Amino acid sequence: MAARRALKAVLVDLNGTLHIEDAAVPGAQEALKRLRGSSVIVRFVTNTTKESKQDLLERLKKLEFDISEDEIFTSLTAARSLVEQKQVRPMLLVDDRALPDFKGIQTNDPNAVVIGLAPEHFHYQILNQAFRLLLDGAPLIAIHKARYYKRKDGLALGPGPFVTALEYATDTKAIVVGKPEKTFFLEALRGTGCEPEEAVMIGDDCRDDVGGAQNAGMLGVLVKTGKYRAADEEKINPPPYLTCESFPHAVDHILQHLL
């Protein structure tokens, strides 16, 4: 592991860390202000397959967080930037609400497939179309590979099973762009001028937030809010750099010990 350098950037997860659904974590707005009072760059990173940046921003504004759109980096942003880098025209198997994040991207005569959580697209004819593109050599870009998620009416299939189906049928591997992929964290830092060794990630998901960030060379701070369950910090090796009660405690630690 590279020698740790002075802290320059802090990455913060959204749902479960700054807020839980439509309620802010107590003291989080004020803690964010204190963090901004120091010299560090702050970025907000989240795995989402259906909420555009605009949706996220509106919710954060309602909760009185002082955040601007260009500070948010999501798995949809990561997919878009990969599409741009590869200069491909994607078939977008994503929720309609995510489409604003792909505004301006050419999608006619597709030669790539981007797949998120999109139950309305996950049926035989559409998947056959995606499959034929992949057989012709189109890359498969997955927002993430979650197995399932919880809906009001019970468990429901996530994008992961459908990504797996396409991978099997075409004997290829998807490029997964969301957390905990290393490239996700590196992309989130792009434009900040910071190296991973100069950054810390704060989140409530031990594997995806903390483990992923630490694999990318950052420090990881696990907060005991959101989806945190007792003993989560024992799920990864090396363990989190720090486990603390909530986002405000994480900020206090950073201000006192890492600057």
Added chain:
Amino acid sequence: MAVWGERLAGVRGVLLDISGVLFDSCEGGGVPIPGSVEAVARLKQSQLKVRFCTNESQKSRGKLVGLLQRLGFDISEGEVTSPAPAACQILKERGLRPHLLVHDDILSEFDKIDTSNPNCVLIADAGDAFSYKNMNKAFQVLMELENPVLISLGKGRYYKETLGLMLDVGAYMKALEYACGVEAEVVGKPSPEFFKNALQVLGVEAHQAIMIGDDIVGDVGGAQRCGMRALQVRTGKFRPSDEHHPEVKADGYVDNLAEAVDLLLQQVDK
């Protein structure tokens, strides 16, 4: 004639794949592959024993045979080994009551199977019935079982229809495996039991039998693992890259069933 033709010496029985070898299916029917109707007839007139060995799981055996007869093929139900009857036997033996994720056209094969209060999921090539809603239902049934059992009729990746290549049951089987963390039990090619059953009915030993199919993994690889020889036809789902497959090498590649039968009959006549 191909040099490898000599490898066909001693063949006494032939297993024929159906879809992609005899015909290409399409919405509402199918189109015979040129030369295949005559090739089947010539094969059956020879001293070679012939059986059809298919993973067809979108239609019942009766519907499939009816379609093939209309296309001019000399074939009867009793000559076909297909996965649904084999699966029914397993269900009965193990007291399994399946939730069926299958096409309407194959439902009749399960007429005598108890499907109330399901304790397993059976998945076949459901075609348009592979909707998110139906996949989710199968997923929920599996997640509620203490010992989830997933039975899949074949595990093909894709097959060819006249409109193009279509995802096969294997892709959807993998989706459910991944979602539930289970491993499916495959009934059909390339499972060795399935080939052995077909050979037993045919009455020949594996080393005397040859499989002819368009699937390099399911037909060719599966048959070879059972000790049979296998030819891949360049029809159906065949893709040129199959001839350089990293794991499976056919005993020979032929343009179509007609060429395969020419070679086989030349060996028999020697």
